[in-house]
Amino acid sequence: MSNQKIFLRLAEETDAWVMSAIHIAAIKALPTTFYTRKQLLAWRNYRNKPDGKNILQNMQAEIFWVAVEKHNLAGFASFMVDELIALYVHPYYQGKGIGRALVTHFSHEAANQGVDKVITTASLYAEGFYSRLGFTAIKRTPHQLRTGIVVPVTKMSKILTPA
Template sequence: MSVNEISLRLAQETDAWVLSAIHIAAIKALPATFYTQEELLAWRNYRDKPDGLNILKSMKVETFWVAIEQNVVIGFASFIVDELIGLYVHPKYQGKGIGRVLVEHFCDEATDQGVNKVITTASLYAEGFYLRLGFTAIQKSPHYLRNGVVVPVIKMSKTLGTCN
């Protein structure tokens, strides 16, 4: 598989359970190096099986784009105008440029809306990934998961037009 074989499209409500499954799989694949097993479990909403209800709620306010290879959804990004909210790629497809393509698409969408600077809240695992894409770390801060668990994250920003 190459990035050239990947297509992007707007997510549909029928994708919600697949996106939930990707979210869970991506977090389950992380080692407990930056976060404890309890924090990782909370991050995936204590789920081992997909439940698209949270995704469906988020779809009401966030824009979701999915990455597809051979008619299979393999990753997604969600954002609101200038803020990248979520970025997840199924572990089987990680390290192949899919996350980069999704972030570049988010930046292009923001540029099209006249935005010149974007932000994201990156997990400690993803900091290096975003730095390689031209983001700058702003500060480490607490992030409150929906279930009340607090995890450390890195607030990051990128001035658009600097590199893709």
Template sequence: MNANEISLRPAVETDAWVLSAIHIAAIKALPATFYTHKELLAWRNYREKPDGSNILKSMKAETFWVAVDGDVVTGFASFIVDELIGLYVHPNYQGKGIGRALVQHFCDEAIAQGIDKVFTTASLYAEGFYLRLGFTAIKRAPHHLRTGVIVPVIKMSKTLNIAMA
């Protein structure tokens, strides 16, 4: 799979449980190097099985896009205007350019709206990924998970070249 073969589409409500499953699988695949096992468990809302209810709630405020391989959803991104809120790719599909394509789509959407700078809050695992995509680290900060657990993250930004749009 290369960047030209990655197909993106807006998420629909019926995707919510698959997105929850991808979220859980992606976090379960992480080693307990930057975060403790307890923090990783809290990050996936203590879930072993998908529950799309939180994603359905988030869909009311955030824009969700999914990457698909045929009819299989392989990853997703969610954002609000200039902030990338979430980016997850199923472990079986990581390393194939899906995350990069989703971030590029987010940036393209921002450029189309005349936005010249975007932001994200990256996990410690994702910092290198975002740096490779042209983001710069602003600062380390505490992040409050829905479960009440606080984890360290990195606030990041990327300046977009809106003249090229």
């Protein structure tokens, strides 16, 4: 990570709006290299403005952690036991090790629960990132977004060392 102090904490319900804004900003910053504009728009639920309702709903089942720098949320991850469900870092904070820190935290949490292998569904943009963190591609598969649009993704897994 950079020289800036970044720490991780459990997300709170009051973070949902900002996490929605991070989700939108991260997707808006992506080029149309792997997905069309229509697919990218669907991925952010056709939103240009944050709406934390979906995140609040997901917080009922998933564990959310946020990365904080100087009282500002920089990114977040959500997971359930052995599956990393979402990982987003605001474009302003990308390249500072925040995504790596969130994935490492998820892996440690899983290992502490006795999990020996974790999985994630990576966008084609994130496949290389996860590979650098020790994940292995299982297979490329279609993934249906909430909006009904289908995008190609890569199922990936990582073997954990016992905690």
